[in-house]
Amino acid sequence: xxxxxxxxxxxxxxxxxxxxxxxxxxxxxxxxxxxxxxxxxxxxxxxxxxxxxxxxxxxxxxxxxxxxxxxxxxxxxxxxxxxxxxxxxxxxxxxxxxxxxxxxxxxxxxxxxxxxxxxxxxxxxxxxxxxxxxxxxxxxxxxxxxxxxxxxxxxxxxxxxxxxxxxxxxxxxxxxxxxxxxxxxxxxxxxxxxxxxxxxxxxxxxxxxxxxxxxxxxxxxxxxxxxxxxxxxxxxxxxxxxxxxxxxxxxxxxxxxxx
Numbered sequence: 001x002x003x004x005x006x007x008x009x010x011x012x013x014x015x016x017x018x019x020x021x022x023x024x025x026x027x028x029x030x031x032x033x034x035x036x037x038x039x040x041x042x043x044x045x046x047x048x049x050x051x052x053x054x055x056x057x058x059x060x061x062x063x064x065x066x067x068x069x070x071x072x073x074x075x076x077x078x079x080x081x082x083x084x085x086x087x088x089x090x091x092x093x094x095x096x097x098x099x100x101x102x103x104x105x106x107x108x109x110x111x112x113x114x115x116x117x118x119x120x121x122x123x124x125x126x127x128x129x130x131x132x133x134x135x136x137x138x139x140x141x142x143x144x145x146x147x148x149x150x151x152x153x154x155x156x157x158x159x160x161x162x163x164x165x166x167x168x169x170x171x172x173x174x175x176x177x178x179x180x181x182x183x184x185x186x187x188x189x190x191x192x193x194x195x196x197x198x199x200x201x202x203x204x205x206x207x208x209x210x211x212x213x214x215x216x217x218x219x220x221x222x223x224x225x226x227x228x229x230x231x232x233x234x235x236x237x238x239x240x241x242x243x244x245x246x247x248x249x250x251x252x253x254x255x256x257x258x259x
Contacts, residue, residue: 057083059092065184066191070174073148086147089138089154094178096134096156096171097193103127104194105222107237108259115153115170123153128169132193133182133259135159139168182259187226187252194224196237196259203254205234213248220258221248 059069067081075082096112103110114128140155154176157168181192189195198220199205205213208230218236225233232255233247 057087059087059089059178060094060180062179062183064179065181066188067179068191069177070149070151072150075148086143086150089141092138092178093159094136094138094176095132095180096130096136097132097175097177097181099174099193101194104224108196109133112171112175115172117170123170125172130158130169136176137164138176139164143173182257184257185252186223186232186250186255186257189257190223190226190232194222195257197221197223197232197234197250197255197257199250200254200256203250205248205250205254206231207246207249221250221255223250223255226252 058064064081067077069087071077072081072083073086098104098110098112100110100113103113109131111127112130112132112134113125114130115123115125118124135158136156137159138154139157141152142154143150143152150173152173153170154173155168155170156176157164158166177192179192181189182195184192186195186197199217203217205217207213220237221234222237223232223234227233227249231249231251234250234255235247
């Protein structure tokens with residue numbers, strides 16, 4: 001090899017080594033999030049594993065119209081209603097309700113059955129002075145039994161404009177609901193509580209056999225259940241025989257909830 005050729009080879013080798021060295025150095029010293037080949041910010045891939053970032057279920061949302069709190073963890077519940085874990089009810093705002101048929105048949109407002117502890121495992125119920133639809137907030141929780149349906153007692157306190165007022169008292173879990181059900185459609189509302197409704201002008205109820213009822217429309221109805229393919233089952237308020245075996249059946253859009 002001549003002297004000139006050898007010199008050129010040495011210079012070329014030095015240039016190549018310098019280039020490779022620069023590339024390696026730039027990769028090693030690249031800043032986090034920077035693509036070393038492009039000199040630009042590269043997207044940082046992240047995986048969310050913290051469960052606290054998942055938005056909690058809003059139990060009082062009108063999107064949960066028709067969702068029973070006591071059956072919230074039942075696998076047979078619709079996807080929009082079912083909760084995968086028991087709800088944390090402590091501090092939850094909601095409303096009093098009653099599943100007492102004798103109370104519900106009386107003119108509203110309906111009084112709520114309160115609980116009083118009379119022994120280590122003994123609780124007695126009595127009609128208190130509080131009424132259905134009173135806004136309350138849960139201050140203590142005593143759940144019991146199996147995973148579903150949810151059973152137990154809640155200590156609640158009546159709220160006035162969102163602020164607790166008065167002495168706390170105990171009610172059955174089934175006599176509390178986070179959802180303002182009277183704002184739901186009638187077929188959804190009766191999944192939460194019996195309701196008092198007013199038939200809209202011109203609507204015609206039917207019997208269980210599907211025949212029109214020809215009697216004069218009542219001013220108010222006591223409605224207690226929804227049967228798919230049939231309608232909302234109601235009785236005229238004040239009907240002496242109760243009428244539970246011969247309901248007046250309305251479609252949800254035929255009714256306006258008044259209580």
